Amino acid sequence: MNDNYDFRALEEKWQARWEKEGIYQIPDFSDRPKYYCLEMFPYPSGKLHMGHLRNYSIGDVVARFKTMQGYHVLHPMGWDAFGLPAENAAIKHGVHPAKWTFNNIDNMRAQLKQMGISYDWNREVATCHPDYYRWTQWLFLQLFHKGLAYKKKAAVNWCPECATVLANEQVKDGGCERCKTPVIKRELSQWFFKITAYAERLLNDLKLLEGWPEKVKIMQENWIGRSEGAEIDFKVDGMDETITVYTTRPDTLFGVTYLVLAPEHPLVEKLIEGKREEAEIRKFIQKVRNLSELDRTSTEAEKIGLPTGAFCINPLTGEKVPVLIANYVLLEYGTGCVMGVPAHDQRDFEFARKYNFPIRVVIQPAGDKLDPSTMEAAYEGEGVMVNSGKFDGLPNKEGMKAVTRELEKLGKGRFRVNYRLRDWLISRQRYWGVPIPIIYCDNCGTVPVPESDLPVMLPMNVEFKPTGRSPLADCPEFVNTVCPSCGGPGKRETDTMDTFMCSSWYYYRYTSPRETEGPWDKAKVDYWLPVDQYIGGVEHAILHLLYSRFFTKVLYDLKLVNTQEPFTNLLTQGMVLKDGVKMSKSRGNVVSPEDIVARYGADTARLFILFAAPPDRDLEWSDQGVEGCFRFLKRVWRLAAPLADFLKGVPLAPAANLVGANREMRRITHNTIKKVTEDISNRFNFNTAISAIMEMVNALYQYKEIPETDRSPAVLRESLDTLLLLLAPFAPHITEEIWEATGHEGSIHQQPWPAYDPEAIQEDEITIVVQINGKVRERLLVPADLPPEKMQERVLQEPRVLRLIQDKKIIKIIPVPGKLVNIVVK
RNA sequence: GCGGGCGUGGCGGAAUGGCAGACGCGCUGGACUUAGGAUCCAGUGGGUUAACUCCCGUGAAGGUUCAAGUCCUUUCGCCCGCACCA
Numbered sequence: 001m002n003d004n005y006d007f008r009a010l011e012e013k014w015q016a017r018w019e020k021e022g023i024y025q026i027p028d029f030s031d032r033p034k035y036y037c038l039e040m041f042p043y044p045s046g047k048l049h050m051g052h053l054r055n056y057s058i059g060d061v062v063a064r065f066k067t068m069q070g071y072h073v074l075h076p077m078g079w080d081a082f083g084l085p086a087e088n089a090a091i092k093h094g095v096h097p098a099k100w101t102f103n104n105i106d107n108m109r110a111q112l113k114q115m116g117i118s119y120d121w122n123r124e125v126a127t128c129h130p131d132y133y134r135w136t137q138w139l140f141l142q143l144f145h146k147g148l149a150y151k152k153k154a155a156v157n158w159c160p161e162c163a164t165v166l167a168n169e170q171v172k173d174g175g176c177e178r179c180k181t182p183v184i185k186r187e188l189s190q191w192f193f194k195i196t197a198y199a200e201r202l203l204n205d206l207k208l209l210e211g212w213p214e215k216v217k218i219m220q221e222n223w224i225g226r227s228e229g230a231e232i233d234f235k236v237d238g239m240d241e242t243i244t245v246y247t248t249r250p251d252t253l254f255g256v257t258y259l260v261l262a263p264e265h266p267l268v269e270k271l272i273e274g275k276r277e278e279a280e281i282r283k284f285i286q287k288v289r290n291l292s293e294l295d296r297t298s299t300e301a302e303k304i305g306l307p308t309g310a311f312c313i314n315p316l317t318g319e320k321v322p323v324l325i326a327n328y329v330l331l332e333y334g335t336g337c338v339m340g341v342p343a344h345d346q347r348d349f350e351f352a353r354k355y356n357f358p359i360r361v362v363i364q365p366a367g368d369k370l371d372p373s374t375m376e377a378a379y380e381g382e383g384v385m386v387n388s389g390k391f392d393g394l395p396n397k398e399g400m401k402a403v404t405r406e407l408e409k410l411g412k413g414r415f416r417v418n419y420r421l422r423d424w425l426i427s428r429q430r431y432w433g434v435p436i437p438i439i440y441c442d443n444c445g446t447v448p449v450p451e452s453d454l455p456v457m458l459p460m461n462v463e464f465k466p467t468g469r470s471p472l473a474d475c476p477e478f479v480n481t482v483c484p485s486c487g488g489p490g491k492r493e494t495d496t497m498d499t500f501m502c503s504s505w506y507y508y509r510y511t512s513p514r515e516t517e518g519p520w521d522k523a524k525v526d527y528w529l530p531v532d533q534y535i536g537g538v539e540h541a542i543l544h545l546l547y548s549r550f551f552t553k554v555l556y557d558l559k560l561v562n563t564q565e566p567f568t569n570l571l572t573q574g575m576v577l578k579d580g581v582k583m584s585k586s587r588g589n590v591v592s593p594e595d596i597v598a599r600y601g602a603d604t605a606r607l608f609i610l611f612a613a614p615p616d617r618d619l620e621w622s623d624q625g626v627e628g629c630f631r632f633l634k635r636v637w638r639l640a641a642p643l644a645d646f647l648k649g650v651p652l653a654p655a656a657n658l659v660g661a662n663r664e665m666r667r668i669t670h671n672t673i674k675k676v677t678e679d680i681s682n683r684f685n686f687n688t689a690i691s692a693i694m695e696m697v698n699a700l701y702q703y704k705e706i707p708e709t710d711r712s713p714a715v716l717r718e719s720l721d722t723l724l725l726l727l728a729p730f731a732p733h734i735t736e737e738i739w740e741a742t743g744h745e746g747s748i749h750q751q752p753w754p755a756y757d758p759e760a761i762q763e764d765e766i767t768i769v770v771q772i773n774g775k776v777r778e779r780l781l782v783p784a785d786l787p788p789e790k791m792q793e794r795v796l797q798e799p800r801v802l803r804l805i806q807d808k809k810i811i812k813i814i815p816v817p818g819k820l821v822n823i824v825v826k
Numbered sequence: 827g828c829g830g831g832c833g834u835g836g837c838g839g840a841a842u843g844g845c846a847g848a849c850g851c852g853c854u855g856g857a858c859u860u861a862g863g864a865u866c867c868a869g870u871g872g873g874u875u876a877a878c879u880c881c882c883g884u885g886a887a888g889g890u891u892c893a894a895g896u897c898c899u900u901u902c903g904c905c906c907g908c909a910c911c912a
Contacts, residue, residue, distance in 0.1 A: 214830080215829095215830055215906090215907085218829065218830065219829085219830080219908080222828090222830095222907080222908060223907095223908080225908095227911075227912090229912085245912080246911095247912060248911090248912070249912080297909080298909095298910085299827075299909065299910050300910095301910080327910090328910045328912095329912080330910075330911070330912090332911090333911045333912075334911070334912065338911095338912045339912080340912095346827095347910060348912085418911085418912095419911095420908095420911055538906085538907090542908095611838090611839095612838060612839080612850090613838070613839070614839085617832090617839095618905085620837085620838060620839095622837080622838065622851070624837090624838095624850095624851050624852070625837095625838065625850070625851060627863090628850050631850095632850080634864095634865095638865090687840085687849085687850095688839095688840070688841095688848085688849080690849080691839090691848065691849035691850070692848090692849080693849095694849055694850075695848080695849065767845090768845095769844080769845050771844085771892085771893075773892080773893090774844090774891095774892065774893045776845055779845075811892085812892065814844095814893080816844060816893095819844055820845075820893090822844080822892055822893060823892090824893095
């Protein structure tokens with residue numbers, strides 16, 4: 001070894017050798033306990049960014065650490081390769097999405113290899129490959145046969161400028177993410193997955209996910225948005241129609257002074273027909289429809305209501321109340337219709353004040369008396385029912401049940417659990433996605449493509465223009481086909497699937513990536529799943545993670561897998577910031593991983609990104625911090641270089657009967673093993689693990705300085721070997737090189753993780769602190785095993801302590817073994 | 827509005843209720859150098875002292891405790907998620 005840390009040469013050397021020897025390729029099964037370590041696969045946008053680098057560095061440490069600990073570790077990588085950017089590139093640059101995508105994959109794969117991440121590349125998958133999407137289609141069919149995939153008319157996001165449908169994720173602040181034009185809603189026939197059928201299980205099983213961050217579970221819980229309440233039927237006065245409302249407050253039924261429908265509610269047509277308000281209402285509905293999503297749902301927007309001229313009958317009081325439509329009522333939630341109780345709902349209160357509806361108090365808080373004429377806000381708290389007929393005097397919580405039971409008896413209402421979660425809209429009017437395997441036939445209707453005909457191949461020769469419908473629709477060779485049911489002419493579905501569908505099952509495919517008989521080999525999936533550790537950005541806290549959980553539950557019900565939850569432990573990494581804000585092209589504060597690797601090497605880049613912050617927190621990028629990590633690795637190199645040849649001749653023998661500096665060095669070594677092991681395995685605190693290793697290097701430098709005759713070669717060897725083993729998951733190249741140079745056979749990455757010797761970390765003497773009234777006044781060196789009584793004795797012999805308490809009265813003395821003694825005086 | 831998180835040196839960040847500021851960056855001084863943005867050594871929260879010392883200090887204010895960055899209450903600020911959900 002020479003003194004120069006030539007990271008370029010050695011990183012290249014080891015990447016080539018690892019690949020040649022296939023040390024990261026793992027067999028399907030093993031006697032060792034399995035461990036599935038997974039990082040969220042990237043969209044192949046072209047280049048890795050720092051977020052990727054952080055994600056994969058974290059995962060690689062976990063995978064390497066678990067491997068060294070003796071686990072059989074699955075650590076795969078692939079590409080979430082369908083999606084809009086490829087198509088946009090095609091429109092803009094005329095390059096085919098497939099070519100663009102596979103080029104990007106080649107680039108990014110090379111970058112990942114340069115980072116020295118320990119992936120089993122034999123298991124690589126790309127969701128845009130027919131061998132993969134064939135099974136995405138197959139899974140769609142399974143859902144279709146189960147009745148979990150269906151088609152219905154729905155309002156979708158529409159960008160008038162691009163003349164196309166947008167996914168929810170492509171709507172940013174109410175506008176098109178590409179051209180910023182406000183998005184409007186349009187009615188189109190769309191495919192959905194019935195995720196709402198799983199709402200209860202998705203909610204309840206969150207409790208099983210002990211290894212998930214609380215924050216993510218709460219976000220999912222809120223997204224599912226379960227609420228308990230009642231449906232109440234109001235008969236329309238003079239018509240054979242019923243308006244059903246959903247409410248969480250049936251106890252306030254006696255306070256209803258009007259009803260409000262969403263403008264799009266299907267009943268509105270009938271209610272206004274022939275009324276004198278008809279024209280005005282139609283105009284209003286049209287106006288609301290054309291509003292952008294942002295304006296439509298803004299809480300800032302003024303609440304506007306119009307009377308329909310119709311009236312409804314309160315099912316318990318028989319009272320006639322007016323029916324209105326208003327912009328603030330959402331068709332998609334509940335029944336698209338709410339009852340107005342101004343006294344006990346703030347929105348209703350403001351609405352009633354504006355339009356002069358009566359405010360009727362029906363819940364009276366304890367020790368207070370609400371007066372509608374002087375109320376400044378609705379009272380939404382608990383209380384006792386009043387003005388409510390036979391329910392008067394009942395606490396409102398009981399009233400909720402009592403009123404609903406009464407309605408049930410009358411057949412005019414029922415208990416109802418409601419969810420905020422909506423069914424998952426999976427159709428996209430886009431080309432670069434998985435074709436939905438459905439054929440429409442004039443005779444047979446909607447016919448699924450037979451499994452034996454899969455995959456429905458995505459045609460390659462299509463035009464890319466933003467026409468507002470899938471480019472597939474303009475491709476007759478694709479559209480026109482034969483009905484598999486009757487043999488007559490049929491037309492293919494031209495929508496493709498949401499890419500979230502592709503990413504909802506990829507972690508199963510890794511277990512048997514080249515399987516041709518099914519989406520996966522059941523035995524292999526049963527062996528590997530669930531994923532033991534999943535790592536990725538918190539931006540996927542809801543969509544991807546919820547969809548994957550839904551899929552897993554469906555697959556479980558279909559007996560295709562036997563796990564109910566896909567990811568046992570989840571780590572959501574923080575963002576990479578520069579100057580306090582997220583790195584982004586538009587801000588121009590991007591630091592490219594490529595440049596960092598070229599300048600300092602992969603080991604330095606990885607080390608810095610793990611050292612600069614705990615993984616779940618945001619990380620502030622610092623060029624100087626990178627420099628510091630580079631310096632540290634050079635320091636490790638220069639520590640080992642002059643010793644390498646010497647150490648080759650030192651036998652691996654346990655050092656016994658050590659004293660002085662030798663004993664201390666060994667103690668530090670074993671303490672570091674303990675600290676690093678605990679920091680990685682208990683809490684993923686890589687930053688403190690690395691600082692412990694830095695401290696050990698500092699200690700080794702000091703140890704190296706003592707006269708050679710006083711130094712124990714066995715201790716030196718053990719310490720250096722240990723240092724390399726502990727550092728190996730973080731900086732795999734430099735440690736491998738030094739491992740070889742110091743005379744070891746075989747890759748360092750296939751060595752067992754070191755265990756600490758409890759005896760070695762024993763200390764004879766420790767420093768304890770003497771506090772007087774909680775303030776540190778003295779430090780004493782005492783035997784480590786000194787019992788509390790003796791500590792007390794020892795402390796009271798100390799002249800300095802005696803001086804400080806001489807004219808005070810000792811109230812009590814609290815000895816804490818191994819730590820301190822606190823003397824309370826007065 | 828609701829939900830969650832975070833406030834510690836000049837900076838990134840450490841601290842099972844028990845020595846606040848580990849480790850790293852930066853900075854100051856020095857050594858070695860023709861030179862260095864290489865490397866090594868020493869110092870580095872604020873105040874006080876000739877020195878030993880002593881006092882103050884984890885956004886703010888209270889509280890619990892022998893002991894609080896850590897637990898409780900109130901409050902301010904920043905970040906994130908959801909947002910007219912009936």
